[in-house]
Amino acid sequence: MADFNKYCQEAAAEELPDSEEEEDIGDGDTCSAQDLAAQFQLQYRPKDEASVSLQREYVLSLSADQGFTRVAAGLSSSAVHIYNLDAGAGTLSNFSFLPPSEGQKVTTCGVRFLDEGPHNILVGTTDGYVRLYDLRLKGEQARFSYTQHPEVAPVPKSISCFDRNANGRIICCGTNQFHSNVFLLFYDVRERRQMGVYCDSHEDDITSVRFHAQNPDLLSTGSVDGLINVFDVKEPDEEEALLNTFNTESSVARLQWHRNVYDKDVVSCITTTCDFKSYESEEGDELASFERPAITTAIARKNVANLNVIGAHNQEDGGVFLLAGTNYNKGEIMRSVSVTSKNTLQPLANFQGNKQIVRDSLFDAKRGLLVTGGECGIVTVWTQHSEGSAIAGDKLKVKKEKKSRKQAPY
Structure with a gap:
């Protein structure tokens, strides 16, 4: 407990590059603690x-097997x-460690388990590679990177995001803008080859690519240009594959x-300005739209910024x-709100004991279990808390990764 608290205090003492001004702004709840408990009836604790x-390392992305x-x-x-992860007990134990890529300023741009099992994992890095590991074996099993086609404009040797489809056969990577072009790159996992490139549907950095969880041919992509595109990737070319486009105006x-x-299939979007929008993917209707002030009010906080x-x-x-949470006081506040059919937000859960600004999250709907990771380099498992039960978060210790060769799958 003492070691863990000391670590969190030291991490909190290090200023984030863009957080100093937010610290000075101040913030607070819009209601009393009693009203919060009445509104957010589900209580979660670590x-x-x-x-x-x-070291000062952020958790940028999380993934769980099926x-x-x-x-x-x-x-x-x-x-x-x-x-x-023992989901029943809500406990974590170290399994393995994949070392960082060589080169400066290289970060992960996503991690994804390839298929239904817990053994095959894809790791995307901003130096332009998606690496496939089998955690039962040593070393990389495959590496996917761009191969230039003469009919396509030059593509940057970097990627910004990636995903794999529902049956684990296809990988799609998005790139940043390069020579006024942006690209969606497709790879065949089994044949270890590049399949093709989309280059006409976005005009700025691609920030998110997301395959449908059940339909392996349905892909959504989002960009700094404000567009969300929905593709049927089994079609032979980009123009025929494009099913719908939504302009988020953000x-x-x-x-x-x-x-x-x-x-009906729905695709939702969180914008860089912290708005939320959702669209019916086939008909194109906007189903929900909540701007930043409305979400701030819904989680009972004062300061929209x-x-x-x-x-x-x-x-x-x-x-x-x-x-949703706040960047104030190193992300101490974190709450959830339901998106209702009446296009309103209803208070749902309060997460007490958060120690960091959260960058990514996973939710196991069957068990009501949440996993978060963020800017203090902490992976947290959250479970519902009942009155009278012990607050597990107060008894936690740092699980430092042992760099044992026995644990490393390489």
């Missing part, structure tokens, strides 16, 4: 936590820490797929909730 490093038995955390150093940060009450919208998650009953 059940277990692990520190990825005692059974939620293993969690991978991609870091700002481009290393990846992998944990076994800059896209994060995409997610959902199903609405009419069993401090809002941090972390993610949109699917609930077991088909509902959708937004996980």
Whole structure:
């Protein structure tokens, strides 16, 4: 406990490059503690936590296998820490460590388990590679990178985001703008080859690519240009593949797929200005739109400038909730609100004991379990807290990764 608190205090003492002004702004709740408890009736506390490093490393991305038995955390150093997760107990244990890539200023741009099992993992890095590891074997099993085609304009040797499709056959990578062009790069996983390139549908940095969780041919992409594009990737060329385009009139940060009450596919977007929008992917109707002030009010906070919208998650009953917090006081406040069918936000859960500004989150709807990672390099498992039970977060210790060769799958 003492070691963990000391680590968090030291990490908090280091100023983030863009957080100093936010510290001076101040913030607070819009209601009393009693009113908060009445509104946010679900109470979550940390059940277990692990520190990825005692160095200043951010957790940039998280991924879990389909059974939620293993969690991978991609870091700002481009290393990846992998944990076994006992979802029933809500506890983490070290499993393995994938070392950082060579080169300066290389970070992870995503981690994804390839298929239904917990063994095959894809790691994307900003130096232009997606690496495939089998955690049962030594070394990389494959490496995917761009191969120039003479009919396509030069492509940067870097990627900004990636995803794999539902059956683990295709990888799609998005790039930043390069020579006034941006690209979606496609790879065949089994044949270890590049399949093709889309280069006409976006005009600025691609920030998110997201395959549908069940339909392996359905892909959504988002960009700084404000557009969300939906593709059917089984079509032979880009123009025929493009099914729909939505203009968010902002800059896209994060995409997610959902199903609405009419069993229609919905794609949602969190913008870089912390707005939330969702669209029916086939018909193109806007289903929900909440700007930053409305979300700030919904989580009962005063200062709009401090809002941090972390993610949109699917609930077991088909509902959708937004996980949001503030950048004030190193992210101490974190709450969730339900997106209702009446286009309103309803208070859902309060997460007490947060120690960092959260960068990514995972939600296991079957168990009501949340996993977060963020700017203090902590992976946290959150479970519902009942009155009278012990606050597990007060008893946690740092789980430092042992650099044992026995644990390393290489």
